[in-house]
Amino acid sequence: SQQGEEDPQALSIQEGENATMNCSYKTSINNLQWYRQNSGRGLVHLILIRSNEREKHSGRLRVTLDTSKKSSSLLITASRAADTASYFCATWKGSGGSNYKLTFGKGTLLTVNP
Amino acid sequence: DTGVSQNPRHKITKRGQNVTFRCDPISEHNRLYWYRQTLGQGPEFLTYFQNEAQLEKSRLLSDRFSAERPKGSFSTLEIQRTEQGDSAMYLCASTENTGELFFGEGSRLTVL
Numbered sequence: 642s643q644q645g646e647e648d649p650q651a652l653s654i655q656e657g658e659n660a661t662m663n664c665s666y667k668t669s670i671n672n673l674q675w676y677r678q679n680s681g682r683g684l685v686h687l688i689l690i691r692s693n694e695r696e697k698h699s700g701r702l703r704v705t706l707d708t709s710k711k712s713s714s715l716l717i718t719a720s721r722a723a724d725t726a727s728y729f730c731a732t733w734k735g736s737g738g739s740n741y742k743l744t745f746g747k748g749t750l751l752t753v754n755p
Numbered sequence: 756d757t758g759v760s761q762n763p764r765h766k767i768t769k770r771g772q773n774v775t776f777r778c779d780p781i782s783e784h785n786r787l788y789w790y791r792q793t794l795g796q797g798p799e800f801l802t803y804f805q806n807e808a809q810l811e812k813s814r815l816l817s818d819r820f821s822a823e824r825p826k827g828s829f830s831t832l833e834i835q836r837t838e839q840g841d842s843a844m845y846l847c848a849s850t851e852n853t854g855e856l857f858f859g860e861g862s863r864l865t866v867l
Contacts, residue, residue: 674855683859684858686856686857744800
């Protein structure tokens with residue numbers, strides 16, 4: 642089962658614009674992560690935000706976390722054509738008190754048009 | 756450190772044949788994961804190893820699938836009697852803890 646759900650499923654913008662993707666999750670978390678995947682490639686870790694953090698920045702990326710709403714957002718500022726990719730949020734999930742697997746949503750496909 | 760390596764990158768096989776994928780994780784990582792990803796979906800957990808011990812397996816992992824990690828280093832994922840529904844990208848990842856996962860480039864399987 643998928644833990645996170647990204648919204649929107651697809652997003653198309655022009656170069657220079659900002660892109661915002663949202664993620665909702667179901668159970669309590671220790672941290673939430675965002676990954677990027679270029680077509681046909683593996684996933685690359687972008688940023689991790691801990692449950693006691695509300696906002697985190699990394700370069701042109703800004704992630705927010707609202708644990709009361711069980712939601713997170715990823716903002717990419719001043720987008721570039723090279724940002725075209727699928728973006729996934731992910732949280733650790735498990736059973737018996739052990740969070741052993743990182744579970745992913747279905748992702749948001751971002752297309753940045755030159 | 757060359758990152759996580761997966762081989763082969765692409766495999767085309769006929770239904771009923773067996774296939775094996777190999778994953779070489781980052782050397783100091785004790786956890787190794789296998790995921791499956793189909794078009795338009797996120798990666799789905801298949802199984803994971805802590806050193807050489809296979810600790811969890813998903814219900815997605817039918818008895819035609821077997822994974823090993825001898826000596827806690829590289830891992831293999833074998834699919835016996837492949838079916839068309841097995842066509843997917845098989846992703847391997849490794850980590851030291853419950854933080855960031857480091858993924859390989861994946862092995863794409865096409866079953867004809």
